[in-house]
Amino acid sequence: MPGLVHVTTTINGNQTDFLCEPRQSLLECLRDVVGMTGSKEGCNDGNCGACTVNLDGRIVTSCLVLGVEAQGSEVNTIEGVASAEGLHPIQQSFLENAALQCGICTPGFIVAAKALLEAEPDADEARIRHWLAGNLCRCTGYDKIVRAVIDAGERMRA
């Protein structure tokens, strides 16, 4: 049986080393090895986006990345979105717009929306809906999430 592999990454700006089996996903490594449980497991096959993290500047479903593939990579997760000063504007907008109910999809939506608004601060509703098509929510009906991201874009541009 293959042994454990030593993986060196930077997670939310901090060098983080972990040991994992090659078969373990990055999501498993984050949650079960590193102990960062903000990224959620929904479908575990790339459809729902609850496990979305930012890997070297691109959003990915961390259930479809192996932990060993993250060697040398920069990983940014929901845990790195808020700062010492407080919530990120996207998090604040989600709260104020009631854009979550059960909350399982929320970390994925926020990580995905952050990547969009940082690259395209002027993203309009159609672009936001298209970008977030890989994130599923079974509570809100999406409208409040989309409103929150539009609102966050306005705050981030201000």
Add this chain to the structure above:
Amino acid sequence: MRAIDYVAPTSLSEAVSVLSANGDRARPLAGGTDIIVQLRGGRRELDVLVDAKSIPELNQIELTDSGLRLGAAVPCYEIYQNQAVAAAYPGLIDAAGLIGSIQIQGRASIGGNLCNAAPSGDSIPPIITLSGEAHINGPNGWRAVAAEDFCTGPGRSVLEPGEILVGIQIPAPAANSGTAYLRFIPRNEMDIAVAGVSSSVVLDASGQTVQSARIALASVGPTPILATAAGDSLAGKGVSDDAIAEAGRLASEAATPITDMRGTIRQRHHLVDVLTRRTLNIAIRRARGEE
């Protein structure tokens, strides 16, 4: 997922030697968006994954006067964010921009889409209509296979144990040519094609006569299908609704669909007809520089 080994070779020869040593128990890993799901679901059993993302040849995207050399592991987003490639091959971009979600496009490669050999692989029809060629390396050296001959059945391809798809070579676009891909899905995003069609045309300098055309179909047979008679029916004809309708009819005849959870035989034949006409019209407008 059962235990598996992982290697990340930094050269093609190293990758081929690991693949050769492990036969059908090893497979290359590019974006992983299909193979990880298959391994986890028990639909595929392997001993070794050979990560292709550290092998230089598989990660290059090179546009020259002789065409596009697309490394097999280049992810979709790198293709559609490359403005020169996007301008030269809009039909390829049609597909690269609709495979899965933004998250999937951050990992998944066109080469992987081809190797996964799903009948519904969205990027395969445009690679076929663009006359793409698969460049394969293995224990016996190099060989090239036309894209339309690459897939041999659902999930099966011409790749032999030990071989790896290194890249896809697409010729430079001819003057006055255009390509398009459309699929039908019941949702707006994030779905598998009920049917998909790519059309590619080369017009004469006036933009009024078709010199040659290629039409390829997805999700309507055990492999992607090059509808040769449909494309050839347009050669030498003036651009007209009648000629386009005849190509649509012939493309529909070339389809060999099944009825499954996504659609019926009758619906898929109809979809191929409609999508052929639509993609021909887009390809013609692109060939004329109208869009």
